[in-house]
Amino acid sequence: MSETLLEDRPAAQAKPVPQPPLGLLAEVTHRCPLRCTYCSNPLQLDPKSVELDTETWKRVFTEAAELGVIHLHMSGGEPTARRDIVELMRHAAEVGLYTNLITSGLGVNEEKLDALIEAGCDHIQLSMQGADSGITELVGGTRGAFDKKQAFARAVVTRGVPLTLNAVIHRMNIHQVPDMIEKAVEFGAKRLEIAHTQYYGWALKNRAQLMPNREDVDRTIEEVETAREKLKGTLVIDAVFPDYYARYPKLCNGGWGTRTLSVTPAGKVLPCHAAETIEHLEFWNVRDHSLSETWYEGPAFEAYRGTDWMKEPCRSCERKHIDYGGCRCQALALTGDAANTDPVCIKSPLHDKVGEMATMESAVAEPGPATYRGFRAG
């Protein structure tokens, strides 16, 4: 039976049946004590009044585990701003998800930290805006944040829970990469992410204030390489470099609708956390559809899955199964059409322009004040 069915299929499947997702990014709230200028949340943040309730999130986690999700990234906003965060964590652990708490470290006292760990939190990722209080306050817009983060990091490490520091890099802190590496070792983190800003949401709005110049970017690549070798066995460093200066686009999230999905505070299910910027897409909500239905049949997931949707130069490109044309959100933001080649690609007619724009923006000595993230300022 199966043989006949296989023969009936078209020779090259442009739209293969997707594998189950590996990761779920649960943005349980957009509320956050920090106001980072690089935030990748949408400009239009979900207010508390539209957030999913406890029982709905628990159902989402159960459905995720049944669907085959392995890693749950409990994020936001600041996830611990939800009063039911411990209950959500417990449920996620009980249904067998590997739980990663992505936090600013602010507003999490030792009692709450203990409760989260007891509930089954497997790993904690702490955001770092800078390697000292000056830069941290400048980037995050909140006074006293650095000391609180430092205390939080120590509290996590003391309790034996593996800690990752996530440092988002841009022109305001790019000179601190070696200091961030030093802090990660000093705090006892097991992992450090040196993540150059990806330009979505607030970061896109503030691109002129955030874009680093090429020389600084190249220097950080070397700094990371050297540190990796030196700290082997002590600290794992993962790095994401900015793609405006690249030759080929990134394989965004492992390919559209291929490996991960996100759920917004209000319950919209997205192929990636920036996908709402593609306004013509129809996003299903966990209130109306199961996660499995949305993953396998949701129109937003179907839209750019595989290679059927591609135009030239992607359609005939030998790399189309390597990077799937890059990032759809970036294609939309920079070219006006989400189905175009990601313009950082050397085959895009806009490639040179993107590099020139980044170079020009990064060369402006005084780019003016950045817009801090907030519920009204978008």
Add this chain to the structure above:
Amino acid sequence: MSRIADDAVPSLPRGVKFREDKARGRFVLLGPERIFEADQVSTEILKRVDGKTTFKDVLGQLTEIFTADEATIRPDVESFLLDLSDKQMMTIAE
């Protein structure tokens, strides 16, 4: 030359989990942002990493399963465990 002592005890550090991935019919070793798909050999090794069994005993059990002598499999098992150790996904207590 042995790189792991006979009486060393391998264990999974906190935050690292070895579990069945039922949706895909396989075993996986999980860490933060990490998924290693375990093949048949690594599955048999990892099943024996329990924080109690010594390296020597792990090897002993593996020689029975794979009907191979210890000298043959030891370098591969050592490399496997040490590589995971470099990635912070294995603890080898002497």
